Amino acid sequence: xxxxxxxxxxxxxxxxxxxxxxxxxxxxxxxxxxxxxxLAAEPGLHLIIPFIDRVGHKINMMEQVLDIPGxxxxxxxxxxxxVDAVVFFQVLDAAKAAYEVSGLQNxxxxxxTTNLRTVxxxxxxxxxxxxxxxxxxxxxxxxxxxxxxxxxxxxxxxxKDIRPPLDISEAMARQMKAERLKRAEILEAEGDRASNIxxxxxDKQSAILTAEGKREAAFRDAEAREREAEAEAKAxxxxxxxxxxxxxxxxxxxxxxxxTKAVGKFADSPNAKTILFPVEATQLIGSLGGIGELVKDAVxxxxxxxxxxxxxxxxxxxxxxxxxxxAGDKS
Numbered sequence: 427x428x429x430x431x432x433x434x435x436x437x438x439x440x441x442x443x444x445x446x447x448x449x450x451x452x453x454x455x456x457x458x459x460x461x462x463x464x465l466a467a468e469p470g471l472h473l474i475i476p477f478i479d480r481v482g483h484k485i486n487m488m489e490q491v492l493d494i495p496g497x498x499x500x501x502x503x504x505x506x507x508x509v510d511a512v513v514f515f516q517v518l519d520a521a522k523a524a525y526e527v528s529g530l531q532n533x534x535x536x537x538x539t540t541n542l543r544t545v546x547x548x549x550x551x552x553x554x555x556x557x558x559x560x561x562x563x564x565x566x567x568x569x570x571x572x573x574x575x576x577x578x579x580x581x582x583x584x585x586k587d588i589r590p591p592l593d594i595s596e597a598m599a600r601q602m603k604a605e606r607l608k609r610a611e612i613l614e615a616e617g618d619r620a621s622n623i624x625x626x627x628x629d630k631q632s633a634i635l636t637a638e639g640k641r642e643a644a645f646r647d648a649e650a651r652e653r654e655a656e657a658e659a660k661a662x663x664x665x666x667x668x669x670x671x672x673x674x675x676x677x678x679x680x681x682x683x684x685x686t687k688a689v690g691k692f693a694d695s696p697n698a699k700t701i702l703f704p705v706e707a708t709q710l711i712g713s714l715g716g717i718g719e720l721v722k723d724a725v726x727x728x729x730x731x732x733x734x735x736x737x738x739x740x741x742x743x744x745x746x747x748x749x750x751x752x753a754g755d756k757s
Contacts, residue, residue: 522577
């Protein structure tokens with residue numbers, strides 16, 4: 427009797443242990459009763475009926491990454507390129523993910539691969555290399571729409587690598603080099619043009635300033651000559667007025683002043699120790715008085731007396747005829 431009681435207690439303990447299920451965080455277990463889905467067990471402790479209920483699938487509810495293996499794709503311009511991609515997805519409905527599709531990850535991989543060929547096959551090689559964002563967006567839209575009945579959400583589709591053929595890569599490298607050389611030559615030509623323009627502008631401004639300087643100098647030189655001529659004319663007028671008013675004294679003063687200046691230049695010479703005056707100079711000094719008288723008579727009084735001397739020279743007004751010795755007279 428005790429043995430039977432112990433056996434019953436053991437069976438009850440085993441039965442209870444078989445009916446206890448603990449679901450880990452991030453997972454959802456599907457519970458099947460007699461082969462039919464009845465419950466999606468959330469994380470935590472759950473009790474099931476042993477031998478009647480069982481755990482069907484353990485669904486990972488966390489976001490997962492699926493690596494798409496490299497694919498050889500022919501573009502619209504018949505270029506063969508190798509492409510690698512990754513897909514990020516998350517299960518939203520555990521029951522659909524468990525029972526709507528068999529082999530969830532394989533199905534996602536196959537669907538992404540076929541749509542990748544479709545999208546990139548409709549584009550040229552240059553577009554596939556330069557429009558990765560567009561390719562990612564189109565793949566995301568197509569694959570997410572196709573997998574929505576499976577209870578999953580495609581969060582991201584990314585192209586990891588695009589590998590064009592070697593000959594195309596070399597041609598692209600040469601094209602890039604030629605393009606950069608072209609840009610460098612264009613920039614150099616633009617720099618030379620700008621330099622020549624600036625240099626021409628500088629020469630133009632220099633020529634303009636030079637011409638303006640010459641014009642200003644000519645104007646000032648003409649003005650200086652004009653003023654010099656005016657001063658000379660004024661001085662001449664003043665001299666004429668002085669001679670007319672004061673007679674021989676003024677002209678004697680001016681001639682003596684100029685003569686004195688000329689003699690002073692001889693005296694200022696550092697090499698002149700002895701000054702020799704010619705006979706004509708002494709005669710010039712003696713004749714200054716006579717010249718002054720003649721100018722006084724000619725300018726101040728005028729030739730009003732037409733009486734001629736013995737030599738036929740007109741005599742001034744108010745002057746007595748000078749007695750000129752004749753031939754044969756005694757001195």
